[in-house]
Amino acid sequence: MKLVPLGDRVVLKQSVAEETTKSGIVLPGQAKEKPQYADVVEVGPGAVVDGVKVPMEVKAxxxxxxxxxxxxxxxxxxxxxxxxxxxxxxxxxxx
Amino acid sequence: MKLVPLGDRVVLKQSVAEETTKSGIVLPGQAKEKPQYADVVEVGPGAVVDGVKVPMEVKAxxxxxxxxxxxxxxxxxxxxxxxxxxxxxxxxxxx
Amino acid sequence: MKLVPLGDRVVLKQSVAEETTKSGIVLPGQAKEKPQYADVVEVGPGAVVDGVKVPMEVKAxxxxxxxxxxxxxxxxxxxxxxxxxxxxxxxxxxx
Amino acid sequence: MKLVPLGDRVVLKQSVAEETTKSGIVLPGQAKEKPQYADVVEVGPGAVVDGVKVPMEVKAxxxxxxxxxxxxxxxxxxxxxxxxxxxxxxxxxxx
Amino acid sequence: MKLVPLGDRVVLKQSVAEETTKSGIVLPGQAKEKPQYADVVEVGPGAVVDGVKVPMEVKAxxxxxxxxxxxxxxxxxxxxxxxxxxxxxxxxxxx
Amino acid sequence: MKLVPLGDRVVLKQSVAEETTKSGIVLPGQAKEKPQYADVVEVGPGAVVDGVKVPMEVKAxxxxxxxxxxxxxxxxxxxxxxxxxxxxxxxxxxx
Amino acid sequence: MKLVPLGDRVVLKQSVAEETTKSGIVLPGQAKEKPQYADVVEVGPGAVVDGVKVPMEVKAxxxxxxxxxxxxxxxxxxxxxxxxxxxxxxxxxxx
Structure with a gap:
């Protein structure tokens, strides 16, 4: 089962990044504030914006x-x- | 009797999904928060958006x-x- | 005397629906919350929306x-x- | 002296309608809530809306x-x- | 020294109208609420609105x-x- | 070093106007409310507004x-x- | 690893300017209010705005x-x- 987005929508999955603080402690992604990074899973067919077809610039x-x-x-x-x-x-x- | 939507409107019927929790208890759809899933029942003829005819991407x-x-x-x-x-x-x- | 709507306007008259509850009691329309159903009485000539003439999809x-x-x-x-x-x-x- | 409206503007004069209530009492227009009816006095030359010249549909x-x-x-x-x-x-x- | 308005702007000068009340008292313009009447002093060259050049309809x-x-x-x-x-x-x- | 504005932007420098009050006292610009007058220093190349290239009407x-x-x-x-x-x-x- | 901006977006890096006050004290950028100056790092491919392709006017x-x-x-x-x-x-x- 998968999600097929409509128009210029994109399905993302948040990436769980592990990061090392300066003092060397590893913080798993969940213990920090919501990351802004995600991985593209599915991409819609594109949409007409202001009367012009806008192509998709990202890919799975x-x-x-x-x-x-x-x-x-x-x-x-x-x-x-x-x-x-x-x-x-x-x-x-x-x- | 049926609903024929105008323009780019779509008639949906909410799906009553049964889901199994991790502990194995079955929760009928009504006991949970409003699901975002629905089934397409009827689809309008499409509409002109920003001067361009936008086709319908979903079907009954x-x-x-x-x-x-x-x-x-x-x-x-x-x-x-x-x-x-x-x-x-x-x-x-x-x- | 009648109302001739301008542009893409439509004159509606609310339908006074009688409905039967599950227990069999007939509720006249006025005793319930405002119905969303209405009958089309007059239809305007259509209007230009976003630079494109939009035809009327409903009729009296x-x-x-x-x-x-x-x-x-x-x-x-x-x-x-x-x-x-x-x-x-x-x-x-x-x- | 008269008012010549610009663009798609229209000069209206509120009509003072006399109406007869069901019990037969005549209510002059001023004693009731502001009527929505008016008579067209002057009509502008029309305007360009969304890049399209829209003709005037009403007349004096x-x-x-x-x-x-x-x-x-x-x-x-x-x-x-x-x-x-x-x-x-x-x-x-x-x- | 004069003001040359840009685009579809118009420079106005409020007219100080003297009016006679029904009882015959003359009220100079300043003693009343701000009048909506003004005289056109300068007119801009016109502007492009929604992609269409709109001509100026008023003159000095x-x-x-x-x-x-x-x-x-x-x-x-x-x-x-x-x-x-x-x-x-x-x-x-x-x- | 100078500022080169983008699009339809304009770099202004407020003019410090000296004005004489009716009683003859000279008020330097700084002692009064912010003047609305300024001198054009740099002018951008122009921009596309509503799909139409709008030329710059002011100059340094x-x-x-x-x-x-x-x-x-x-x-x-x-x-x-x-x-x-x-x-x-x-x-x-x-x- | 680098950031490739989409559409008409631009990736900036704030410049840490050192400035000398009138009394001669050097203030590093961090001790002052957020500067509005930044250096362009990456530039997107441009975007369609109001139906017209707008080129990028800045460069890395x-x-x-x-x-x-x-x-x-x-x-x-x-x-x-x-x-x-x-x-x-x-x-x-x-x-």
């Missing part, structure tokens, strides 16, 4: 930063996802 | 997730429906 | 559901009508 | 219903008028 | 009625002016 | 009146400037 | 002034960035 597998006040949290089975509009994605993290 | 029978702050609840006979705009549907659940 | 005689926060109540002689924009009509009830 | 002499929260009351000599945009006129009363 | 010397919540009061030397957009001018007073 | 050296609730104050070295959009400039003061 | 390495109420602060590794839309950049500082 991209790690992205999204606006933290955007999106709807949904649950499918045991998994939690966030569905945002592409315009709420700020940047892709590139290696 | 689709299970969808919709924005929970959207839509109007209506009653026809003993049945309750939700009428939303297609832009309030976030994703289709695909098998 | 249609029974429709409209958004209950929309419209202006007007009185002509002894009759009361509601004037709404077509975009405030959610669906047509079809037999 | 029409009796119209207008949205009661719209318009600006102006005084010219001893006469009081209301200037509204055509989009605030809901319907024309036709004989 | 016109007496106009403007929306009283619109405009910016400016002082040039000892003179006070109001700068409004043409869309805030409701009507021209014609003889 | 113009004295202008701008909307006092508009603009951002910025400091470059010891100088203070205001950056406004051209649409916040109401009029040019012409000799 | 530019020092810019941006609207201080705009943008989202993000952290990548130990570095902090601000992601803004190009329309929130007021001016480029040119030598």
């Amino acid at each position: 597998g991209d790690r992205v930063i999204y606006s933290k006040y955007a999106g709807t949290e949904v649950k499918l089975g045991d998994d939690e996802y966030i569905i945002v509009k592409q315009s709420d994605i700020l940047a892709v993290v590139s290696e | 029978g689709d299970r969808v997730i919709y924005s929970k702050y959207a839509g109007t609840e209506v009653k026809l006979g003993d049945d309750e429906y939700i009428i939303v705009k297609q832009s309030d549907i976030l994703a289709v659940v695909s098998e | 005689g249609d029974r429709v559901i409209y958004s209950k926060y929309a419209g202006t109540e007007v009185k002509l002689g002894d009759d009361e009508y509601i004037i709404v924009k077509q975009s405030d009509i959610l669906a047509v009830v079809s037999e | 002499g029409d009796r119209v219903i207008y949205s009661k929260y719209a318009g600006t009351e102006v005084k010219l000599g001893d006469d009081e008028y209301i200037i509204v945009k055509q989009s605030d006129i809901l319907a024309v009363v036709s004989e | 010397g016109d007496r106009v009625i403007y929306s009283k919540y619109a405009g910016t009061e400016v002082k040039l030397g000892d003179d006070e002016y109001i700068i409004v957009k043409q869309s805030d001018i409701l009507a021209v007073v014609s003889e | 050296g113009d004295r202008v009146i701008y909307s006092k609730y508009a603009g951002t104050e910025v400091k470059l070295g010891d100088d203070e400037y205001i950056i406004v959009k051209q649409s916040d400039i109401l009029a040019v003061v012409s000799e | 390495g530019d020092r810019v002034i941006y609207s201080k109420y705009a943008g989202t602060e993000v952290k990548l590794g130990d570095d902090e960035y601000i992601i803004v839309k190009q329309s929130d950049i007021l001016a480029v500082v040119s030598e």
Whole structure:
């Protein structure tokens, strides 16, 4: 079972990042404030914005930063996802 | 008797999902918070948005997730429906 | 004397539906909360929305559901009508 | 001296309607709540809305219903008028 | 020194109208509430609104009625002016 | 070092006007309320507004009146400037 | 690892300016109020605004002034960035 987003929506899954503090303590992602990073799971077909077809600029597998006040949290089975509009994605993290 | 939605509206019927908690107890849909899942019953002919005809991307029978702050609840006979705009549907659940 | 609506407006007359409760008691429409159903009385010529002429999708005689926060109540002689924009009509009830 | 409205504006003069109650008492217009009916006095040349020239659908002499929260009351000599945009006129009363 | 308005702006000078009350007392304009009448002093070159060039419909010397919540009061030397957009001018007073 | 504004922005420098009151006392600009007059220092290349390229109507050296609730104050070295959009400039003061 | 902004977004890094007060004391950037100056790190491909493709006017390495109420602060590794839309950049500082 999967979520197929409509229009210019994107299904994201929050990445659980482990980070090391300066003093060397490892903080698992859940103990900190909500991260803004997520991984793209599914991408919609694109939408017409202001009368012009806007192509999708992200693809499944991209790690992205999204606006933290955007999106709807949904649950499918045991998994939690966030569905945002592409315009709420700020940047892709590139290696 | 049926509801024929206008423009880019879609008639939905909330799905009454039974779910099993981790401890094995079955919770019928009514005992939990309002689910965001619904089944598409009828689909409007589409609408002109920003001067461009936007086609309908969902069809009767689709299970969808919709924005929970959207839509109007209506009653026809003993049945309750939700009428939303297609832009309030976030994703289709695909098998 | 009749009301000829401008643009994409529609003149509606609320339908006074009698309904039978499950216990068999007949409730006249006035004793219940304001119904969302109404009958189309007059239809405007259509309007230009976002630079595109939008045709009227309803006709006199249609029974429709409209958004209950929309419209202006007007009185002509002894009759009361509601004037709404077509975009405030959610669906047509079809037999 | 007269008022020549600009764009899609319309100069209205409220009609002082006398009405007979069911018990037969005549109520002059002033003793009741502000009527929504008015007579069209002057009509502007029309305006460009969303990039499209919208023609005027009302003419001097029409009796119209207008949205009661719209318009600006102006005084010219001893006469009081209301200037509204055509989009605030809901319907024309036709004989 | 004069004010040359940009776009679809218009420089107005409030007219100080003397009016005679019904009892015959002459009230100079300053003793009453702010009049909505003004004289057009300078007219801008026009502006593009919704992608369409909108021509100016008023000219220097016109007496106009403007929306009283619109405009910016400016002082040039000892003179006070109001700068409004043409869309805030409701009507021209014609003889 | 200079500020090159983007789009339809304009860099202004407030003019420090000395004015003589009616009684003959000279008030330097700083002792009075913030003046609305400023001198144009730099002009952006113009911007697309509603899909149409809007040319710049002001040039460096113009004295202008701008909307006092508009603009951002910025400091470059010891100088203070205001950056406004051209649409916040109401009029040019012409000799 | 780097941030690739979407649409008309720009990744900025606040510049830590050292300034000398009039009395000669050097204030490092952190001890003062948040500066509005930043350096452009990455630039998005541009976006369609009002149906028209708007090119990017800034490039990596530019020092810019941006609207201080705009943008989202993000952290990548130990570095902090601000992601803004190009329309929130007021001016480029040119030598």
